[in-house]
Amino acid sequence: MASDLQIGLSGIIASQRAMLVTAHNISNQNTKGYSRQSALMATRTPTTTVAGTLGNGVELVKILRQKDDYLNSRLRDISSSIGSASVKNQYIRELETVFNETSENSLNNALSTFFKGINDLSQFPENMSLRSILVEKAKTLTESFNSIDDEMGQMKSFIKQGVESKISDVNTIISDIAKLNKDITRLKVKSIESNDLYDKRESLLHDLSKLINITVRTQPNGSVNVSAAGGTLVSGSFATSFTYEVDSLGNLNVLNNDKSANFVFKSGEIKGLQDLYNTTIVKYSDKLDTLASSLIKEVNKLHSEGVGLGGGFTTIKSANAVSSPTAVIKDAGLPFAPSSGDIYITVTNTSTNAVTKNKITINTSTGTLTTIKNAINATTSGTAGNITATIVDNKLQVSAASSYKFDFSYALDPNPGSLGSSTVSLSGIYEGTSNDTYTLKALGTGTIGSTSGLQVEVKDGSGAVVATLDVGSNYTPGNTLTIANGVSVSFTGSAVTSGDTLSFDVINDSDKTNLLAALGMNSFFSGTDASDISVSTNVANDVSLFAASTGATGNNTNALRLAALQDNSSAVGNTSLKDYLHQTASALGEEASNAEKSEDSFSSIETSLENRRDEVSGVSVDEEMVNLVKYQQAYQASAKYISITNELMARLLSSFG
Amino acid sequence: MPSRITQESMSRTTLSNIKLNFKKMQEIQEKMSSGKQINRPSDDPSGARKVLGLKTEILQIDQFVDNAKTAQQQMEYTSSALENIQEILSKVNELAIQASNDTLSQAERKIQARELDQMIESVLQFANMDNDGRFVFSGTKTFTVAFTATYTNGNISGVTYNGNNEEIKYQVGASSYVKTNLPGGAFFNDKKIFSNLISMRDALDASSFNASAFSSLRQDLATAIDAVSSEVTKFGAKQNRLEITVNRLEETKISMRELISNTEDIDVASLVMDLKNQENILQSSLQTGARVIQPTLLDFLR
Numbered sequence: 001m002a003s004d005l006q007i008g009l010s011g012i013i014a015s016q017r018a019m020l021v022t023a024h025n026i027s028n029q030n031t032k033g034y035s036r037q038s039a040l041m042a043t044r045t046p047t048t049t050v051a052g053t054l055g056n057g058v059e060l061v062k063i064l065r066q067k068d069d070y071l072n073s074r075l076r077d078i079s080s081s082i083g084s085a086s087v088k089n090q091y092i093r094e095l096e097t098v099f100n101e102t103s104e105n106s107l108n109n110a111l112s113t114f115f116k117g118i119n120d121l122s123q124f125p126e127n128m129s130l131r132s133i134l135v136e137k138a139k140t141l142t143e144s145f146n147s148i149d150d151e152m153g154q155m156k157s158f159i160k161q162g163v164e165s166k167i168s169d170v171n172t173i174i175s176d177i178a179k180l181n182k183d184i185t186r187l188k189v190k191s192i193e194s195n196d197l198y199d200k201r202e203s204l205l206h207d208l209s210k211l212i213n214i215t216v217r218t219q220p221n222g223s224v225n226v227s228a229a230g231g232t233l234v235s236g237s238f239a240t241s242f243t244y245e246v247d248s249l250g251n252l253n254v255l256n257n258d259k260s261a262n263f264v265f266k267s268g269e270i271k272g273l274q275d276l277y278n279t280t281i282v283k284y285s286d287k288l289d290t291l292a293s294s295l296i297k298e299v300n301k302l303h304s305e306g307v308g309l310g311g312g313f314t315t316i317k318s319a320n321a322v323s324s325p326t327a328v329i330k331d332a333g334l335p336f337a338p339s340s341g342d343i344y345i346t347v348t349n350t351s352t353n354a355v356t357k358n359k360i361t362i363n364t365s366t367g368t369l370t371t372i373k374n375a376i377n378a379t380t381s382g383t384a385g386n387i388t389a390t391i392v393d394n395k396l397q398v399s400a401a402s403s404y405k406f407d408f409s410y411a412l413d414p415n416p417g418s419l420g421s422s423t424v425s426l427s428g429i430y431e432g433t434s435n436d437t438y439t440l441k442a443l444g445t446g447t448i449g450s451t452s453g454l455q456v457e458v459k460d461g462s463g464a465v466v467a468t469l470d471v472g473s474n475y476t477p478g479n480t481l482t483i484a485n486g487v488s489v490s491f492t493g494s495a496v497t498s499g500d501t502l503s504f505d506v507i508n509d510s511d512k513t514n515l516l517a518a519l520g521m522n523s524f525f526s527g528t529d530a531s532d533i534s535v536s537t538n539v540a541n542d543v544s545l546f547a548a549s550t551g552a553t554g555n556n557t558n559a560l561r562l563a564a565l566q567d568n569s570s571a572v573g574n575t576s577l578k579d580y581l582h583q584t585a586s587a588l589g590e591e592a593s594n595a596e597k598s599e600d601s602f603s604s605i606e607t608s609l610e611n612r613r614d615e616v617s618g619v620s621v622d623e624e625m626v627n628l629v630k631y632q633q634a635y636q637a638s639a640k641y642i643s644i645t646n647e648l649m650a651r652l653l654s655s656f657g
Numbered sequence: 658m659p660s661r662i663t664q665e666s667m668s669r670t671t672l673s674n675i676k677l678n679f680k681k682m683q684e685i686q687e688k689m690s691s692g693k694q695i696n697r698p699s700d701d702p703s704g705a706r707k708v709l710g711l712k713t714e715i716l717q718i719d720q721f722v723d724n725a726k727t728a729q730q731q732m733e734y735t736s737s738a739l740e741n742i743q744e745i746l747s748k749v750n751e752l753a754i755q756a757s758n759d760t761l762s763q764a765e766r767k768i769q770a771r772e773l774d775q776m777i778e779s780v781l782q783f784a785n786m787d788n789d790g791r792f793v794f795s796g797t798k799t800f801t802v803a804f805t806a807t808y809t810n811g812n813i814s815g816v817t818y819n820g821n822n823e824e825i826k827y828q829v830g831a832s833s834y835v836k837t838n839l840p841g842g843a844f845f846n847d848k849k850i851f852s853n854l855i856s857m858r859d860a861l862d863a864s865s866f867n868a869s870a871f872s873s874l875r876q877d878l879a880t881a882i883d884a885v886s887s888e889v890t891k892f893g894a895k896q897n898r899l900e901i902t903v904n905r906l907e908e909t910k911i912s913m914r915e916l917i918s919n920t921e922d923i924d925v926a927s928l929v930m931d932l933k934n935q936e937n938i939l940q941s942s943l944q945t946g947a948r949v950i951q952p953t954l955l956d957f958l959r
Contacts (some may be wrong), residue, residue, distance in 0.1 A: 029664065096697055101709060108709055112716045118721045123727045123827060126791060126799055427822030427843070480822060482841040488822055488843065552821055554791060554799030560828055566717070567831055578713050586706035589698025596699070607673050611666040618663035625954040 003047070003056070004645045010057030011638030017060045018631040022624050029619035033203025036066045036619050037195055065195040068616045072202060073216060075609050076209035077267075082602045083210045084272030087162075088192075089595040091155065091276050096592045098151045101585035107148065108177055110141040111295075115566040121548055122559035126309065131543035135535055142525070142533045144241050145292050149530040152285045159277045163244055163252060166211050166270050171241040173208045174226065177201060178239035181223035185236070188222035189637075212268040229263040231256065252277045282590070287584045289529035294572040294580075296525040296533055297336055297517060298565055303524040304516035305408055305509070306547025306558030312348055312405030315396075319520030319536060321368045321394040330364040334518040335528045340364045341512030344505070345398075346413075347381035347406045356381050357413040357505070362513050369396055372515070381406070396519055396604060408510050408522065409550040412487065416504035419456065420496030422448045424475075424489060427551070429557055430506040431486040437461040438483065439503040442496040443468075449477040449493035455493070458483050522547060609624070664953065671946040678939040685932045688923050695921050705919045711917045718910045721829050724908070725899045728827040731837040732899075734788045736892035739839070741783045742850075749854065750882065752776075753875050756861055763866065770861035774812050777854045781806055782839060794841030795820030803841045804851070812858070816851035818842040829902055835895065839888060848881045863882050868922045870958065 018039035028034040040062040046053035100106050117134035147325055180201040187194045201224065210213055214228045219236070226234040233240055241257045252274050254263045265271040307313075322332035330337040345358045357377035362372060369391055376382050376389035378399060385403045390397050400406050412426045419440050443455040454472040459465055466484040475481075477493030487506055519525060520536070524546065527533040539545045548559035565571060572580040687696055698705040709926040755761065756769050784794050784804050798820045806813040821841050826834040845851060853874060860871050 040909070093699075096699055099698075101698055101705070109712065112713050116720055119724065119828065123724060124791070427840075429823050476849070479847040486824070549797070552797035552799070552823060553801075554795070554825060555797035555823055556825060560826060560834070563828060564832075579710070582706050582709045582713075585698050585704045585709060589700070589702035589705050591730065592697070592699035593702060604673075609668060610669060614663045614666040614669075615661045618661070620661055620663040620667050621953040621955060623661070623959060629958070 001605050005642060007055070007057035007223065008642035008645060010044060010515045011062040011641070012635055014039075014058045014060045015631045015635035015638060019635070021063055022627045022631065025619045026621065026624050026628075029621060029624075031199075031588045033199050033206060034619070035195070035199050035202070035617040038064050038066060040064050055442050063193075063195060066617050067191070067196060067198075067202075068613065069218070071609060071613045071616065072206075073605070075613060076206055076214065076216070078205060078602060078606045078609055079209045080213035080267040080271075082599065082606055083113065083269035084267045084275070085595065085599040085602050087269050088276060088280070089592075089599045091159065091273075092280065092588070092592045092595045093154065095152070095281065096588055097370075098148055098155070099284070099585055099588055102587075105144075107141075107144045108578070108585070110137075110144040111578060111581065112566075114141045115139050115563060118559055119563045121546070122556040122563055125548040125556045125559055126553050128309075128543065131481075131546050131548075134546060135540060135543050137539070141526075142535060145288065145530040145533045145576070146342075148287065148288060152281055152288075153531075156277055156281055159273050159281075160246070160252060163254070163270060163273050163277070166273070167242050167244055167254065167591070169445075170208065170211050173204050174233045174241070175239045177204050177208070177224070177226060177234050178237050180204070181234065182237040184222045210269060212263075212270050213266045229265050231261055231263055250278075250282070253445060284584065284588060285530070287580075289531075290572060291577065291580055291584070292530040292533045293335070293528055294582055295420065295577060296523075296527060296566065297514075298571050298577075299525055299562065300517035300520070300523040301511070301514050302558060302561050302565065303547045304522045305410055305511055305550075306522075306561075307409055307549055307551060308545040308547055309543075309549070309553055310544055311551065312346070312407035313400070313522070314405060315397065315399040317392065317397040318395045318524050319523060320518065322519075323394070325369045325373075325391045325394060327368060328365060329362070329367050329369065332369065335520075336514070336518055338362070338364050338513045338515040338518045343513060343515060344410070344507055344510040345376065345379065345381070345387070345406055346409060346411065347386050347400065347404055349386075350403050350405055355414055356386070358382070359505070362515060364513065364515075369394070372396065377464035396521065404526060407551075408516055410507040410510040411550040412506065413504055417502050419502040420494065422494040422496055423492045425491075426487060426489055426500055426504065427480060428486045428488045428509060429555075432506060435508055435512070436506050437503055438506055439488070439501055440489070442498055442500040445496065445498045446472075447493060447495050448491045449473070449475050454496070456496075458489075514610070663836070667949055668946075671942070671949060674743045675939070675942050675946060678935065680944050682932075682935050682939055685928060685935055689925075689928055689932065692923055692924055693921050701920075707923050708917055711802055711913050711920075715910055715913050715917075717831075718906050718913070722903050722906050722910075724827045725829040725835070725903045728835050728837045729896050729899050730828065731788070731825075731827075732892050732896050734786070735793050735837075735839055736889050736896075738783045738786045738793055739885055739889045739892070742780055743882065743889060745779050745783075746850075746878065746882045746885060748855070749773065750875070753857060753871070753878065754865075756886055757868065757871060757875070759868075765865070766861045766866060769856050773854065773858040773861060777813050777851070777858065780850065780854065781813070784845060792820070794839060794845070796838070796840035796842065797821060797823040797825060813851075813855060815855065816845075817848055829899065830906075833902075834901060839892075842890070844884070848884045849877055850881050850885075853881060 018041065021037050021039045025036055034164070039060055041058050042061045044056040044059050046055050100439060101108055114137045117137035121127070121130045121134050146637055181370055184194055184197050185200070187197070203215070205216055205224070205226070208226070212228050214226050214233065217225045219225060223236050224234065225232065225236070231240070242254055242263065243257055243259065244252060244254050245259065247251050254265070254270060254274070255261065256263065265274075322329070322334065322336055322563055324332070325332070340363045342359050342361050344361065347356045347358065348354070358381050360372070360375040360379060362375070373389040373391055373396060376387065381387050382389070386401050387406050388399050388401070390399070398406065410430070412428065412430055416426060418424060420442060424440065437460070439459045441459065443457050443459045444451070444453065448452045448471045450473055452473040456469045456471050457465055458467040458469065467482070469481045469483070471481070471491055478490055480488040480490045482488050485506070520526060523536050524539055525533055526536040549555035550557050566578065567576060569576050571577045575583065688694060695701050695705050695708060752769055752772060756766055781804060785802055786793050792801060792803045794803040796800050801819045803820050804816050804818055807815045807817070818841060820840060820842055822834045822840045824840060825838040826836055829835050857871070857878070858873060860867065884886050
């Protein structure tokens with residue numbers, strides 16, 4: 001009879017415990033990372049009788065943790081992917097706002113407005129207020145470059161802070177995992193399955209995977225070994241820790257604490273932040289720098305060949321210093337390397353207006369700033385003491401003697417010399433596309449303006465005849481005759497002999513070497529990239545120095561050239577400035593749109609994986625209610641059995657009583 | 658079909674759908690309120706690039722139109738000065754015809770010479786005309802008075818050109834430039850306008866009248882008049898061409914505006930439809946959520 005009661009009791013105890021499991025499930029239905037538990041019941045060891053084995057009731061043998069290791073590891077992977085995608089999305093959107101290309105305050109607008117300023121000035125190059133407006137527009141443009149560069153720098157420092165705090169999270173999590181490993185193994189030795197500790201560890205692993213992608217291996221003793229990027233983070237109760245460092249190349253690396261190994265993760269928030277810091281922002285910052293440096297270079301190339309409202313200069317000092325006056329010029333640390341070629345220096349006597357054109361030839365692979373200085377001093381004007389070149393603080397300084405001025409313009413030499421005894425004057429603006437040399441040759445002997453049929457032939461550098469001029473009896477000495485490409489000539493009425501020649505250079509580019517722009521002489525922009533581009537102090541302080549002209553006040557040749565830079569399709573590599581900017585903006589847009597899409601798609605995968613995980617591990621209240629009813633009924637039935645057994649015993653006892 | 662559905666997964670699904678619907682609503686509302694399909698490059702990267710390119714081009718076209726209109730004004734000044742000079746030269750011509758008349762006495766010719774002096778002064782005045790401080794015929798030396806006269810006995814005896822022979826150009830197209838000025842040196846000197854008038858005056862002033870020399874001067878005058886009128890015609894033709902250029906640029910601008918609008922602006926009708934649809938979807942997702950999340954077996958076990 002006693003064993004009868006025991007069976008009933010076992011039923012009551014088992015049901016009660018099963019109800020406890022159910023209650024635990026219900027109360028943890030919203031606990032993060034909780035895995036549903038279920039009570040596993042089995043028959044107790046039966047008693048053997050002659051009739052066979054007689055059941056001895058029920059016992060709760062195990063509380064199972066319902067989980068799917070595969071799904072958990074997939075969820076960790078996807079969580080790492082979401083981690084990197086979401087930080088990327090967040091920061092690229094911010095970067096897009098920084099570039100702000102579709103708005104009115106964009107760099108694109110500032111660039112267009114700057115060129116509009118040049119164009120407006122080309123209409124009236126004499127106008128001081130148009131010059132001031134242009135300089136203000138240029139300042140707006142350089143400030144746009146500066147502020148975008150600054151904001152990108154700030155983003156990088158935010159990201160660095162982000163990495164720092166996330167690394168400290170990682171360190172906390174891995175040391176917590178190691179502690180849990182220790183607790184779990186200690187219980188496991190005593191054959192105790194600590195389900196809730198497992199859940200806690202699983203949840204930590206999930207948190208960790210959001211930060212870095214990890215590989216998890218479960219050990220027979222119940223602990224997990226966690227590794228990432230080829231290194232071990234947790235092994236049993238041992239945990240490593242991380243730190244970070246920005247290396248000499250400016251890359252942000254994650255290292256272990258003694259800095260002996262560099263961890264390169266595949267995904268996770270830290271990897272996402274590292275990518276932004278090391279690649280994405282650097283890429284756009286480089287593009288911005290390329291745009292700024294191309295703008296500086298191209299504008300200065302043109303600007304250095306022009307003159308301001310006051311005509312030539314009395315003294316000019318270069319803005320960029322060389323590393324040493326004796327360093328080979330192409331390796332002398334200038335913003336860009338000049339090439340070999342000729343530079344023309346025009347020196348004007350301001351009292352007589354006599355002009356001397358000097359040509360110096362520069363070899364950038366052997367020449368140094370000192371040889372350039374010497375070459376200037378060795379020119380006709382230099383030896384005459386009309387201009388002097390010196391080196392001050394590794395910068396080139398050229399000064400004119402009093403009542404002399406000099407410039408680097410491509411204007412024609414108005415008085416190239418004489419043909420025979422006739423003085424030749426040139427006028428106009430050379431419009432050819434490359435530098436050339438024209439040679440005048442008298443085709444007959446006689447006096448210009450009186451000998452009938454007298455002709456002068458003009459050949460270009462290649463020997464092709466560009467014009468044959470009638471300077472015979474129909475020609476009035478002093479009248480202008482058109483040669484070609486905007487160049488006109490006039491002769492005085494003097495004698496020439498057949499075969500007399502006179503050669504003169506017609507220049508389109510007075511500084512083929514771009515040395516002036518590289519040195520920053522007569523430059524418009526100073527600086528080398530987006531961070532330091534600015535309007536050069538000289539022009540900012542005196543807007544009349546803006547080189548719209550090649551000589552006279554109303555000459556707008558250089559302004560037109562500068563305005564045409566907007567359409568120059570090889571200003572930045574093989575694109576124009578504006579196209580380069582549009583390409584950059586649209587590439588950034590594309591990247592932002594992709595980042596959003598990939599975060600969305602990873603999120604939807606995560607949702608479906610979480611749903612699948614819940615199919616196994618989630619708590620269904622309905623199910624738990626059914627279980628509760630089931631166990632309650634089992635409890636009630638067992639209790640009923642005990643009461644019946646009790647009645648039986650009472651009856652039995654009373655009948656014997 | 659999943660085997661077990663839990664409350665958590667149900668609320669997760671509902672929540673993520675509601676979030677998605679809200680996001681779509683927000684996108685539509687942003688477009689509606691800004692009136693633009695593209696609010697940032699990532700909304701439509703290739704469209705954004707197209708729009709950016711077109712907007713820059715429109716700015717450039719505006720600039721070309723502005724340049725062309727200013728060029729027209731500049732030409733207007735030059736050609737009106739030339740027209741005035743042409744008129745004076747015609748009067749000189751009439752006067753020369755009278756002077757050639759044998760019946761005229763030397764005293765009468767001297768009176769004509771004084772008249773001619775005034776005419777030379779007038780030509781000089783127009784040749785030195787300035788437009789807002791810029792001398793029209795000085796080439797690019799716009800701040801320099803184009804011609805200075807030397808006087809003998811109070812009358813002009815010679816005229817020197819102080820400008821240069823450089824042309825001023827304006828950009829009116831991507832690679833199209835228009836010349837807006839007429840450098841006076843090459844024109845007035847080569848056509849001997851001043852020297853010829855001075856010679857005529859001196860011929861009339863002389864003690865004896867040389868008819869054959871005077872008639873050759875008259876021929877030179879005729880050439881000068883022709884040259885001036887041909888420049889006036891050229892400027893007129895150029896102004897007309899600029900008018901056409903401006904019109905063509907404006908037309909291009911309109912079609913570019915249309916292209917931008919097609920890419921960038923919203924189609925209000927279809928967007929309103931989208932908005933209504935999205936509202937319905939959002940409402941039904943909210944309603945479904947409310948119904949689905951609530952009941953469990955708990956509600957029915959009493």
